[in-house]
Amino acid sequence: METDKAYIRKSVLKARDAMSAMDRRRGNILLTERIVGHQWFYRSEVLLCFVSFGSEIDTGEIIREALRVKKSVYVPKVIRGTEVPEMRFYRISSLEELQEGYGGILEPSGTSEEFLYEEEGVGRVLMLMPGVAFDRFRGRIGYGKGFYDRFLHDKPLLGQRTIGIGYQCQLVEELPMSEYDVRPYQVICV
Numbered sequence: 718m719e720t721d722k723a724y725i726r727k728s729v730l731k732a733r734d735a736m737s738a739m740d741r742r743r744g745n746i747l748l749t750e751r752i753v754g755h756q757w758f759y760r761s762e763v764l765l766c767f768v769s770f771g772s773e774i775d776t777g778e779i780i781r782e783a784l785r786v787k788k789s790v791y792v793p794k795v796i797r798g799t800e801v802p803e804m805r806f807y808r809i810s811s812l813e814e815l816q817e818g819y820g821g822i823l824e825p826s827g828t829s830e831e832f833l834y835e836e837e838g839v840g841r842v843l844m845l846m847p848g849v850a851f852d853r854f855r856g857r858i859g860y861g862k863g864f865y866d867r868f869l870h871d872k873p874l875l876g877q878r879t880i881g882i883g884y885q886c887q888l889v890e891e892l893p894m895s896e897y898d899v900r901p902y903q904v905i906c907v
Contacts, residue, residue: 721893722858729850732886734772744884745775747907752779752845757878761843763789765806765832768815770822773847774883774907780812791832795819795864804864806832839874846881846901855900856892857881869899877902 736744752758764783769776783790791806795818807825809815818824846865848857859865869876881901888906 722861725858725889725892726849726861729887729889730772733849733884736772736884736886741772741775741884744907745778748774748882748905749778749782751905751907752880752882753782755843755880757843757880758783760841761788761878762841763791763832763838763843765791765793765842765844767845767847768792768812768823769847770820776845776882777812779845780809784810792825793864794824794827795822796827801867802862802864804868808832834872834875836874839872839878842875842878844875844879846879848881848883848887848901850887850889850892851881851883851901851904851906852889852892854891855881855902855904856894857898857901857904858892863897866897866899870897876900879903880905882906 764780766776766780766783780790789808791808792815793804793806796803796805797819802819807827808830809825815823815825846857848859850858869879876899879901881904883906885906894900
């Protein structure tokens with residue numbers, strides 16, 4: 718299975734990296750419209766969102782809009798120093814406060830308010846998940862580190878408020894999934 722996942726990662730990343738600037742810009746605009754117009758975004762008070770890196774679909778406008786309408790926005794930071802690095806989410810008030818962190822990805826400092834999961838408040842939270850590839854069964858393959866799978870494994874109600882997002886070229890027929898892989902509740906690829 719891991720060999721299949723590695724092959725899929727390589728081929729989908731190659732296709733994503735090869736996208737034209739015009740197709741990338743079009744996808745970014747369409748995704749922003751779809752997310753900002755989504756009922757979960759409208760009803761949420763808290764947004765957990767990744768910060769785009771490399772050729773990933775751009776989440777910048779979504780984050781800026783969430784901040785503009787006064788949502789609490791949290792972005793991930795990888796905490797090292799343990800046997801397995803751990804992902805936590807910290808509140809931001811602007812994209813400009815981020816700094817280069819794990820793998821060159823922009824992260825919060827880790828000194829602001831940390832997102833603490835509470836089951837009774839999950840209805841007001843929306844999580845946008847990155848991925849390398851998605852399928853029509855809501856399957857998701859990330860970059861192979863398992864950060865989102867570990868973060869969501871003991872938060873089943875939060876898992877019901879997740880949307881995996883990407884470009885159309887990241888959508889494949891079917892992905893090999895293990896029992897530890899967490900499926901986003903919805904997938905939107907534009």
